[in-house]
Amino acid sequence: MKILVVGAGATGGYFGALLARAGQDVTFLVRPARAAAIRARGLRIAGRGEQWLLTPGLVTADELTGPYDLVLLSVKSTGLDRAIEDIAPAVGPDTAVLPLLNGLAHIDALNTRFGEKAVLGGVAKVVTTLDDNGDIQRLAPLAHLAFGEQDGAVSPRVERIRAVLDGAGIDAPVPDRIITAMWHKWVFITTFGAVTSLMRGTVGEVYDAPGGPSLAPAVLDEAAAIAAAAGHPVPESERAATLAVVSVPGSPMVPSLYRDLAGGRATEVEHLFGDLIDRARALGVATPLLDLATLHLRVHERRIAAEA
Ligand SMILES: NC(=O)C1=CN([C@@H]2O[C@H](COP(=O)(O)OP(=O)(O)OC[C@H]3O[C@@H](n4cnc5c(N)ncnc54)[C@H](OP(=O)(O)O)[C@@H]3O)[C@@H](O)[C@H]2O)C=CC1
Numbered sequence: 001m002k003i004l005v006v007g008a009g010a011t012g013g014y015f016g017a018l019l020a021r022a023g024q025d026v027t028f029l030v031r032p033a034r035a036a037a038i039r040a041r042g043l044r045i046a047g048r049g050e051q052w053l054l055t056p057g058l059v060t061a062d063e064l065t066g067p068y069d070l071v072l073l074s075v076k077s078t079g080l081d082r083a084i085e086d087i088a089p090a091v092g093p094d095t096a097v098l099p100l101l102n103g104l105a106h107i108d109a110l111n112t113r114f115g116e117k118a119v120l121g122g123v124a125k126v127v128t129t130l131d132d133n134g135d136i137q138r139l140a141p142l143a144h145l146a147f148g149e150q151d152g153a154v155s156p157r158v159e160r161i162r163a164v165l166d167g168a169g170i171d172a173p174v175p176d177r178i179i180t181a182m183w184h185k186w187v188f189i190t191t192f193g194a195v196t197s198l199m200r201g202t203v204g205e206v207y208d209a210p211g212g213p214s215l216a217p218a219v220l221d222e223a224a225a226i227a228a229a230a231g232h233p234v235p236e237s238e239r240a241a242t243l244a245v246v247s248v249p250g251s252p253m254v255p256s257l258y259r260d261l262a263g264g265r266a267t268e269v270e271h272l273f274g275d276l277i278d279r280a281r282a283l284g285v286a287t288p289l290l291d292l293a294t295l296h297l298r299v300h301e302r303r304i305a306a307e308a
């Protein structure tokens with residue numbers, strides 16, 4: 001299977017490296033600065049007691065030809081529009097585009113550009129980040145990529161992709177309804193993001209402060225109410241799994257959104273929060289805590305834009 005990984009960042013770099021290490025035909029679509037850095041240093045994966053180095057196939061947008069069998073799209077939402085145009089030469093009539101982004105609006109954007117048949121849903125669960133050298137640091141042992149056709153069919157191409165991901169050691173379930181799974185990840189990530197960003201602390205720092213334990217369940221109630229109103233109710237097991245991450249004494253956990261906020265970088269505020277509260281308004285769901293988190297992140301965005 002000919003695989004194009006778009007972006008060699010925290011998620012794409014890690015999944016792509018696993019696939020390349022397993023012997024798959026993987027090429028990374030990167031921008032010039034990232035290409036130069038990887039050519040100079042290799043793509044390095046470190047953390048959790050492991051350290052390995054890869055010299056992957058790289059291509060920049062001006063060199064890209066296609067088609068590929070599978071395009072793993074792992075840019076942040078802030079780079080989505082550009083990336084959609086850049087990958088166009090790689091997408092042929094039989095190409096499957098599998099996005100790893102959190103949130104949901106990218107599915108509509110990809111459907112509009114490439115047609116619904118080309119686009120799979122995806123939910124990535126890994127905890128990785130790029131360090132100052134551009135190396136990928138694994139912060140937790142997860143390598144989970146749920147995916148599937150938007151209509152829930154288990155098509156032959158889904159079976160083929162699952163086998164390829166399995167062979168690379170990636171846990172790759174195919175849920176009955178990938179769009180529902182994406183909604184549930186969205187509820188999880190906005191709860192996690194709102195709690196840590198609003199309070200500017202780790203899960204444990206928030207929980208351990210007087211009054212702290214009530215915040216995460218209250219934010220989760222709001223996000224879950226939006227999902228339910230949109231036709232994707234969050235089951236009790238999923239709710240408990242979210243609280244087991246975002247409402248834990250002493251936990252050092254933060255999401256990638258918080259790492260971007262604390263690092264003074266742009267966040268995915270509009271894709272993750274702006275879109276969610278817009279949908280809440282349309283569905284008649286009140287979300288005072290998520291509105292506050294959104295405003296907080298928007299102030300940050302405006303400040304860094306003014307400083308740029
Ligand atoms: N980090 C995590 O643990 C998780 C993140 N996610 C989600 O995955 C998505 C990606 O996040 P993450 O991997 O952390 O982000 P990163 O910023 O680490 O990686 C994104 C990469 O995409 C590259 N890129 C952007 N535009 C283009 C383009 N047009 N062509 C080629 N490369 C491009 C960037 O390269 P450049 O160096 O050129 O800017 C960057 O290296 C987000 O939606 C996030 O919410 C989901 C699960 C876990």
Ligand SMILES: CC(C)(CO)C(=O)C(=O)O
Pocket residue numbers: 102124125126127128189192254255256257
């Ligand atoms: C919480 C986590 C690591 C789960 O995969 C994530 O999606 C993120 O940090 O953006």
